[in-house]
Amino acid sequence: MGGLFPIVGNTLRELARSKLFYNLVLFSALLIGASIFVAQLTVGEWSRVILDMGLSSIEGVGVLLACLIGVGLVAGEIDRRTIYPTLAKPVTRATFLTARYAGLALILAANVALMLGVLALTLRMAGSHYSPASLPAALLLLIELWLIAALAMFYASFTTPTLAVAFCLSTFLVGHLVSDLRAYGERSKSGLAKTVTMALYRALPNLELLNLKAQAANDLPVPEGFVSRAALYGLLYAAVILLLAIAIFRRRDLK
């Protein structure tokens, strides 16, 4: 794994200079800040609206960052042929992909931390504070973003940047529908439909497991042990996807 840390550092520097990153982060911060004005339109539910809008902004912008930047870090480099000088050095493709992913994961974590700070400030200005479920919700949200970033790397490892972004965003949307997919399969009378839907249910990521926004907004308790189990699920799924991406990327002809 020689060369891992220099590539991670390089990725961080590259992303820190990215206009796309700053624009999305600024947009997210503005959305969170604006939630205080939206909250004034409601009655007695200020903190709920701010928390809801804040966590949703963090998630929405985070998913865009993970998909667009994640794809750009691999497929973009292949497309622009800027990957060749890196791979000409004694760096394996696995190291390259892992380092790129680690850099992106760190940037996503920094983004979530920064946005949580903005959200805390907004809540404070509204005379409120985080509900007990807010931080577990933010943690699972970050893991969801890491999972999406792994998916972005996976799709980028075998297809064009445009298709990879489309696949990545589609998986995010479908990932929030898998519970309904299961319900559909259970209700279906066709054996084939049952098998196919259950196979898809198990293969696709269940992103609703990583969604505690409603719990946080409604100030509801989180069942004991749920956060650790859901976080473990998300991290394991991301690891599996990243390993698949590495396996495909190793065999890919970059000429």
Next chain:
Amino acid sequence: MTLAPLRAGLLIALFALTLFVRESADRLRPSPPATTFDVPPIPTDVARPLSFGFASVGADLAFLEAVQVHGGRKTNRSERSEAAADRALARLVRYAVEMDPKYRGAYRFAGMALIRHTTDGKAVNVLVAEQILQQGTRERPDDWQIFFNLGFIQSYYLGHMADAAESLWRASRLKGAPKYLGLLATRLAADAGDMRVARALAEEMVTRASEESTRAEWDARLRDIEMEERARFLDQAVSRFRELRGHDPDSLQDLVRAGILREIPTEPHGGRFLIEDGVVVSSEGGRLRVRGRKGTQAELEVR
């Protein structure tokens, strides 16, 4: 070169004509059906899964819209003149709690803001508010205000005193509920005629009371209930006397003299029972009644 100002003028005139035509077309446009404005056009069964994890934001938007509709709704109007706003409000609040069934604020809002008293003597949105609050008690059994609002609607608008007593009783057992709720629940249960419920509620509160002052308060309420039970027993005896003699007894001793009662029961507070204008009262305080009720508290036609 000389044509340039003419061309510019023609362009401006053409643009002005476009604006004029747009305005006139807008005036002639058929008004859309009012129902399309009530709620977002996508049913919640579809909108919830298709919100891709952002269902609670959808609920917020519906709730914000409900607050705006409520702000614009005029209260001192007939049922018909504000019917569209009443309907929109009810559907938006229902939409919010269907999108996010745990939405505490929307349930509280349903209890406090949905119902409107009309100038033609009606109370609209009562039944829908009760339904939404019933859902609220299932989804948010931790919130005393939802139970309290439900209890208020059941007692004030619907006259369902036993149901109201149960709602207030459940509210009284939740964190943050004011102390008087339990007392109010027993009063409602007594008013509904169910003294056994009232007694059971009070006895449980005595056993649950951790402070001496609270226990004393509930002991006093138990004595009130006992007084009410005995007063009702006397009411029946007075009715019997009326049937036999055709007039009200002058005093409760008349009941003993007529052989209807062996003796007058003691007043649990240490006072005595009296009869005033044919009604049994206690010398130590009022009977357990919710004042001013006739049919329903509201005496309004409930919708």
